[in-house]
Amino acid sequence: SGRWAKALAILKDLEEKCATPTAKLRQVADAMTVEMHAGLASEGGSKLKMLISYVDNLPCGDEKGLFYALDLGGTNFRVMRVLLGGRESRVVKQEVEEVSIPPHLMVGTSNALFDFIAGALANFVATEDEDLRLPPGRQRELGFTFSFPVRQLSIASGTLIKWTKGFLIEDAVGEDVVGELTKAMERVGLDMRVSALVNDTVGTLAGGRYTNPDVIAAVILGTGTNAAYVERANAIPKWHGLLPKSGEMVINMEWGNFRSSHIPLTEYDQSLDAESLNPGEQIFEKIISGMYLGEIVRRVLCRMAEEAAFFGDTVPPKLKIPFILRTPDMSAMHHDTSSDLKVVGSKLKDILEIPNSSLNVRKIVVKLCDIVATRGARLSAAGILGILKKLGRDTLKDGEQQKSSIALDGGLFEHYTKFRNSMESSLKELLGDAYESVSVMQSNDGSGIGAALLAASHSQNL
Ligand code: ADP
Ligand code: MG
Numbered sequence: 001s002g003r004w005a006k007a008l009a010i011l012k013d014l015e016e017k018c019a020t021p022t023a024k025l026r027q028v029a030d031a032m033t034v035e036m037h038a039g040l041a042s043e044g045g046s047k048l049k050m051l052i053s054y055v056d057n058l059p060c061g062d063e064k065g066l067f068y069a070l071d072l073g074g075t076n077f078r079v080m081r082v083l084l085g086g087r088e089s090r091v092v093k094q095e096v097e098e099v100s101i102p103p104h105l106m107v108g109t110s111n112a113l114f115d116f117i118a119g120a121l122a123n124f125v126a127t128e129d130e131d132l133r134l135p136p137g138r139q140r141e142l143g144f145t146f147s148f149p150v151r152q153l154s155i156a157s158g159t160l161i162k163w164t165k166g167f168l169i170e171d172a173v174g175e176d177v178v179g180e181l182t183k184a185m186e187r188v189g190l191d192m193r194v195s196a197l198v199n200d201t202v203g204t205l206a207g208g209r210y211t212n213p214d215v216i217a218a219v220i221l222g223t224g225t226n227a228a229y230v231e232r233a234n235a236i237p238k239w240h241g242l243l244p245k246s247g248e249m250v251i252n253m254e255w256g257n258f259r260s261s262h263i264p265l266t267e268y269d270q271s272l273d274a275e276s277l278n279p280g281e282q283i284f285e286k287i288i289s290g291m292y293l294g295e296i297v298r299r300v301l302c303r304m305a306e307e308a309a310f311f312g313d314t315v316p317p318k319l320k321i322p323f324i325l326r327t328p329d330m331s332a333m334h335h336d337t338s339s340d341l342k343v344v345g346s347k348l349k350d351i352l353e354i355p356n357s358s359l360n361v362r363k364i365v366v367k368l369c370d371i372v373a374t375r376g377a378r379l380s381a382a383g384i385l386g387i388l389k390k391l392g393r394d395t396l397k398d399g400e401q402q403k404s405s406i407a408l409d410g411g412l413f414e415h416y417t418k419f420r421n422s423m424e425s426s427l428k429e430l431l432g433d434a435y436e437s438v439s440v441m442q443s444n445d446g447s448g449i450g451a452a453l454l455a456a457s458h459s460q461n462l
Helices: 002-017 022-041 103-107 110-125 177-187 200-211 267-274 283-288 293-308 327-334 342-352 359-390 411-415 417-437 446-457
Strands: 064-072 076-085 091-100 140-146 150-154 157-160 192-198 215-221 225-232 248-252 404-409 438-442
Touching: 002 293, 002 359, 022 359, 022 417, 064 110, 064 200, 064 446, 076 110, 076 446, 091 110, 091 446, 103 110, 110 177, 140 177, 140 200, 140 446, 157 177, 177 192, 192 200, 192 446, 200 215, 200 225, 200 248, 200 404, 200 446, 215 359, 215 411, 225 283, 225 359, 267 283, 267 293, 283 359, 293 327, 293 359, 327 342, 327 359, 327 411, 327 417, 342 359, 359 404, 359 417, 404 411, 404 446, 411 417, 417 438
Parallel strands: 064 140, 140 192, 215 404, 404 438
Antiparallel strands: 064 076, 076 091, 150 157, 215 225, 225 248
């Protein structure tokens, strides 16, 4: 019928506009490399902030003692206690607790958010076992993983540049987030010092290097997306400080804010962006990361419902609610292997209140998920190629056994198998023979351990 043809036309149009042939991915990677240079050359020189992390030494394995870590980045935050045993014993003990952030605190005031965090941290500290306790008189130390763009002033301080990923707390912008946390800890009577403030990418890089010396970069694919890597300090023209002894500096790229004319964008992406909390910003993030993939799918389905009566004569009201279709649900539909696509059927029914969907409708929904996830996965592979190119690690060098490992973390990468497979196979496609010198390493909660390790190496108690 005409309706069906119209729905298929919308689908085909989407597929064409989201296409990421190899040549296009190479252009995206090249653009990423160019922007990396520009962001390192001068402050504000690029959409890529290329933030200096003040981490000029990655963990070596000798780190020792009891340290806390706190990871704030998305809808949950994690508190962690790690006992580091040094070169032989490594991570002796690790305890983690996850706390979800009430949504109103994500758009409230700085004090309200940090009081909540400090309170949860204090509760966690109160559960310390006898064997995990510092000698009397020694202050507890914390590695604070804070996954928003921060202009670092030192390893343990930095001002918030902007919020992303659905957070918007205006009075915190421009403030030192360590100062905010420290004041909140004082308010709840918690005696603890922040020894390191790190982005989650930097924490993941540190945690990755601790287990694998070949790790040179880290990528987060979770609620948002970002990357960090190890740069030569003398390749950072905007850095006017002393050159670190190591000759290296970890750079937090803030690649979520990358954009390029080579990135395939659709009208769905444009309207998502325009209606977001941060219009015009985080464009790469908005087509790759977990916060947005399901929402893109919803927008296409909404269009199909409105213009092709895809779900019948009326548009299902639930389909009009932004962010109602979450990426984990999209992932579940995408992975549905049953012959009648019953997972798709039940997601449509349970989430969107669309009963009795036909098999053909369900097949199109799966195809839609595939188009949107594949584009995101392939673009994230292009981003990784951009980093490898910047480092001259995208080709095989004869006579040299240079291995490059990328530490990957985040719920999207961890749980969305088809996304992950597509990202890895795209990287292989892009690297050709050089793929044998590159490996992708999953680093589960590497950023928490990494922050604890960095707190240890910057400890005031040594
Ligand atoms: P954050 O990025 O907030 O620090 P995570 O790394 O745990 O936290 O990532 C959580 C994100 O991962 C979720 O917002 C969601 O988008 C994505 N995610 C979680 N589970 C799945 C899943 N089963 N399939 C697809 N995406 C998932
Ligand atoms: Mg995280």
